[in-house]
Structure formats: C-alpha cells, structure tokens
Amino acid sequence: MGEFWPVRDALTYLAGTWQVRRTVRDFAGDGEGRFTGTTLFGPLQDADLALSGADPSLSESGTPLPGRGLLHHEAGTFVWQGVARPAERTLRFLPGAEPGTALVRFSDGRPFHDLDLATGRYVADHPCSADLYRGEFTVRDEDHWRTVWRVRGPAKDLVLTTDYTRGRTGADGRPGIL
Known part of the structure; x- marks a missing residue:
C-alpha cells in the first residue's frame, strides 16, 4: 500500500459504526476462517471508565486529557472450518x-496497546504469555482502515487481517454502507 491518510484525532476518526470483514489464517494448523459483522465505537460511560481502570481526565502519565474515550463493541459471525458461530468483543x-x-x-481494563494514527500508519506490539501479537494499523481514507495482526509463539502462527468500512445511516435511520 502506498499512501496513508493522516488522522488528527484518533477517537473522532473512529467514532461511529464500521462494517467489519476479517480473515484469519492459521499457519500452524493450516486453517482459515472469516468474521463478518459490525463494530460500534460509542461514547464511554462512567461505569465503562471505572472498568477500564482509568481516570477519565488523566493519561497514564498524569497529563490532563480532553474527551472521555470510546467503547468499541464488535459483533458478528465467525466461520471456522465451515462452522458458523456468533462472536463479539469489547475494547x-x-x-x-x-x-x-x-x-x-481490554474490556477488563488491562492494557492492550497504544495507537497513534497521526501519520496514518502505526505498528503496535502486545506480548501475551509466550506469544507476540504485532499489529499494523493503516488508514486508507476517511471511510476505510485496516489492521493486520501477526501472532507468533510456541503454538501460534496466525495472521488476522481486518478491513473496516465506515457505516452510514440511510434515510430510514438504519445503518448501511456507502
């Protein structure tokens, strides 16, 4: 991919509804799966902030921060080896x-990773036990972004590629896609 789309404010950019398409490739087990669904980035409420373990007005370094953050809720269907199951997660x-x-x-407040979309591209690492999750975030334009997580460890060798397309609300008030 050539150019990236810089983002001045990550939370403002992410806010709203996104259609999600994810592929999962397991090189260790030679399997493939796919997820299709919707992600909603909505405002965090006080109870959500308490669960995150964060003071809504301070960064981890104690710097005052504007805004309260977003609750990311993803829901859809994950198909693995021909078997479809409902799937969801919250961040x-x-x-x-x-x-x-x-x-x-994570939903329980544990740190997952930092995210810096100022240049339109960011790489984050998340060590998890003996595994390393390395995520690359790329913003294509105001309505499209992608994550590619490469997971490696003693028993894991995965690539998860997720494409996000901003959802739009139609004249009937229901979510739709451009």
Missing part, C-alpha cells in the same frame, strides 16, 4: 497523551 479506547493517539484496553 476501550481512551484518549492518549498526544493528539491522534489512543490507549487501547
């Missing part, structure tokens, strides 16, 4: 110390 995106950045946390 919390908190304001980072610099414009264009965010602190990503």
